């Protein structure tokens with residue numbers, strides 16, 4: 231009986247021991263799996279954070295600003311054109327091409343704003359580069375200055391000076407960032423949506439402020455760059471030059487502008503911050 235009990239206890243104990251060993255083994259395996267899963271997760275997190283940011287190169291400042299706002303901390307944005315450089319007739323250097331060859335995204339305004347971008351893009355040797363035409367789906371308008379008879383009206387590329395267009399550009403840049411880096415889709419969407427609200431508020435402020443202007447004429451001693459802004463707020467915009475800043479204004483155009491200034495008793499002439507105020511000064515004199 232004692233033996234039997236002992237045997238029974240042995241069997242019982244053996245069974246307990248087996249169960250315990252089994253449980254330890256299972257526990258160990260689960261723990262090991264959890265550890266590796268944790269390790270892998272850790273590794274994945276480390277990899278992501280040590281991966282270089284999405285590198286974005288833009289042509290002009292407004293695009294740089296949009297990319298920086300939408301991309302937030304996930305992107306490294308840089309300007310192709312140094313500040314103050316005339317963007318219409320820019321001549322890219324081989325080093326500019328090298329920079330784009332190493333980037334993830336290249337953003338330009340449109341082929342009328344940066345006609346040189348087409349050749350630059352064609353010369354790129356970077357299979358993963360995403361090129362964003364930020365004006366995609368924006369309808370370009372022509373130089374709408376009165377009394378300027380032009381055989382073939384050129385298209386006005388300064389689209390970002392209309393807040394509605396700027397919002398389309400913002401969304402084009404957002405979509406490009408999402409396509410390149412879908413991991414941060416929610417972040418890009420949030421950043422873009424928040425900025426769109428700011429643009430809409432600014433648009434309302436412009437509209438409300440300009441609504442009661444007695445004088446709706448803007449005389450500009452530079453090239454015809456603010457046509458979209460003028461059109462949006464029903465202002466009459468007269469510029470000394472056409473769409474391209476390199477063309478000298480004709481004597482005829484200047485005489486016409488001076489006539490306008492006199493008849494409408496205009497007291498202010500605007501000029502561009504980073505360009506020579508020569509034409510504006512001439513008009514003022």
Ligand SMILES: [Zn+2]
Nearest residue numbers: 388453455473
């Ligand atoms: Zn321009």
